[in-house]
Amino acid sequence: MTTLPWLHPERANALIAALARRILIIDGAMGTMLQRHQLTEADYRGQRFAAGFDAQQPPADGTGVDLKGNNDLLLLTRPELVAAVHRAYLEAGTDLIETNTFNATAASQSDYRLAHLVYELNHAGARLARQCCDAAQAATPDKPRFVIGVLGPTSRTASISPDVNDPGARNTSFDALRDDYRVAVDGLIDGGADIVMVETVFDTLNAKAALFAIDDAFAARAARLPVMISGTITDASGRTLSGQTAEAFAISLLHARPLAIGLNCALGAAELRPHVEALARSVTCAVSAHPNAGLPNAFGGYDQSPQEMATILAGFARDGLLNLVGGCCGTTPDHIAAIAQAMNGIAPRPATSAPQP
Numbered sequence: 001m002t003t004l005p006w007l008h009p010e011r012a013n014a015l016i017a018a019l020a021r022r023i024l025i026i027d028g029a030m031g032t033m034l035q036r037h038q039l040t041e042a043d044y045r046g047q048r049f050a051a052g053f054d055a056q057q058p059p060a061d062g063t064g065v066d067l068k069g070n071n072d073l074l075l076l077t078r079p080e081l082v083a084a085v086h087r088a089y090l091e092a093g094t095d096l097i098e099t100n101t102f103n104a105t106a107a108s109q110s111d112y113r114l115a116h117l118v119y120e121l122n123h124a125g126a127r128l129a130r131q132c133c134d135a136a137q138a139a140t141p142d143k144p145r146f147v148i149g150v151l152g153p154t155s156r157t158a159s160i161s162p163d164v165n166d167p168g169a170r171n172t173s174f175d176a177l178r179d180d181y182r183v184a185v186d187g188l189i190d191g192g193a194d195i196v197m198v199e200t201v202f203d204t205l206n207a208k209a210a211l212f213a214i215d216d217a218f219a220a221r222a223a224r225l226p227v228m229i230s231g232t233i234t235d236a237s238g239r240t241l242s243g244q245t246a247e248a249f250a251i252s253l254l255h256a257r258p259l260a261i262g263l264n265c266a267l268g269a270a271e272l273r274p275h276v277e278a279l280a281r282s283v284t285c286a287v288s289a290h291p292n293a294g295l296p297n298a299f300g301g302y303d304q305s306p307q308e309m310a311t312i313l314a315g316f317a318r319d320g321l322l323n324l325v326g327g328c329c330g331t332t333p334d335h336i337a338a339i340a341q342a343m344n345g346i347a348p349r350p351a352t353s354a355p356q357p
Contacts (some may be wrong), residue, residue, distance in 0.1 A: 007223035011194050014144045015226060015259075018095065019286055019323055019351065023343045026096045026148070026326025027089035028292050028336045030082070032302075034071055037081060040143060041068045046077030057116055070112050071149045072104045075124040084124075088134040090145060092333035093340030096324070097133055099125035099188065100147045102199070106180045107154035118180065119187040122149070126191025148228065149193030151184055151210050158205040159242040177209035178216075185210075185217045189225065197228040200265050200328075202241035204252050209233075211256045226259040228324075230288060232266045233275045236274065246275040247282045262288030262352075268295050268304060269312040276321050286323035286351040289316065293330030302330025306338035314342040321350045 006012040018024060037043075044067040048055050052064015067073060074082055076081040082100045089097060104122050106115035125147050133145035156172035166194055185196055198213055201207040205227065225343040231249045234241045250261050261283055263275055269291040276289050291313075294304030309327070316322050325343065327335045 001161070004218055004222060004224045007189070007218075007225055008194065009048070012226055013145070015194065015319065019259075019348065020143065021319055021348075023322050023346060023348045024095040024324045025093055025336060025340045025343065026288065026324055027086075027094045027098055028140050028327035028333065029140040030085055030098070030100050030102075031071055032330055032332060033085045033088070034047065034074065034081060039068070039074075039078075040104075041066060043071055043078055044073055045070050049073070049077065050317060053113060054117065059113055060147050060155060063210055065113055067112055070109075070114070072101055072109070072121050072125070073114070073117075075100055075121055075128060076117075077129055079124070083128055086129055087136075088333040089336055090132060090136040092171075092337040092338055094145070094167055094326070096145070096146045096148050096195070096326070097129045098150045098197070098199075099129045099191075099193065101150050101184070101188065102152035102224040104187075105154045105184055107156045107177070108152065111155065113357030118183045122184045122187025123191040123215055126188045126193045128168070130188070130192035142167070147192060147193040148195045149185070149188030149191070149198045149225075151181055151188070151198050152230075153194065153200050153206055156206075157203040157241070158209065159203045172203060173244055174209050177206055178213045181210045181213035182216055189217060189221070191295040193225065195226045195228055196273060197230060199230045201229065201231040201249070202234060204231075204240065204242050204244055204249060207253060209255065215256075227256055228260045228262070228288065229253050229256065229258045230262045230264045230290070233263060233272065234266050236271075246278040250273070250282050254285070256283055260286035260288045260324055262290070262324065264288075264290040267290060268292050269309055269316070271295065273312075273316060276316060280321045280349060287321060287349055288324035288326075289322060290326035290328045291312070296330075304330070305337075306332070309335055310338035310342040312340055319344055320347075320349045323351055326332045
């Protein structure tokens with residue numbers, strides 16, 4: 001990334017100082033918590049999208065589509081539900097709240113014919129998380145809370161063909177992803193994010209497009225935010241979907257000078273450990289991990305208890321592997337509270353390349 005001053009120096013320096021003192025806690029799954037509400041199509045549509053499309057920008061054919069499952073859209077139709085999840089994680093001991101913007105990209109929202117909402121969704125997600133963090137920090141001023149603006153991987157891959165009969169086929173490009181991410185990151189920054197995180201990276205080329213867009217957004221403002229990167233080891237092969245080991249993944253992206261690099265999703269903590277160890281040996285920046293609550297059961301659910309998960313992650317921490325830790329699929333505020341308790345008194349992994357103001 002270009003060397004630029006911090007956009008919000010006080011908050012960036014508070015984050016760096018907190019990382020030096022202790023292991024920071026990232027929140028858990030948003031989708032897991034929203035699923036508990038058993039939301040209907042009407043919940044996702046609200047008034048503005050009642051016809052299955054955006055009444056403010058209707059499609060030319062006037063045809064609506066099902067919107068159920070578009071959790072990012074709840075930022076506009078049921079924001080109180082998203083805010084309640086943020087507050088629950090903050091009450092559980094979270095230091096960093098992720099915005100509900102995992103699929104707030106044109107590539108993903110195009111499945112719902114809502115690609116034009118990218119900026120609005122990201123801005124709303126960051127603003128809502130900002131409000132929740134500010135309220136929590138006001139109650140406990142000695143413990144700052146930070147908003148992580150999330151850029152998800154999109155539903156496309158720039159490196160892999162979607163057609164087994166045509167290895168050269170692609171359903172997106174670097175330039176298309178870069179332009180998509182630029183709109184998203186502008187929304188996150190303008191909405192009040194403290195950090196931008198490129199999350200759940202399964203294709204490193206997608207991540208490079210996101211980092212390019214982030215750099216462009218920073219250059220336009222002549223100022224920057226801390227950046228985090230979190231990849232996904234997709235299976236027992238120990239590689240990302242685009243074929244890289246944890247070490248290769250990190251080396252490919254360290255040019256971005258991230259505050260932290262880590263791994264999340266796909267695996268439970270026990271299965272993720274060797275890959276986090278590999279990262280911790282390979283980088284001098286901070287290391288993060290937010291695994292799933294074990295591996296999915298036969299019904300796609302997650303059975304690992306908060307205490308079981310916390311015990312495994314405490315082993316990571318005692319062995320000097322962690323600077324930030326949280327949860328992904330299947331985790332709840334109970335998991336995060338147990339993890340936060342387990343981290344008490346354990347020193348963070350020494351990180352020697354924290355970004356400078």
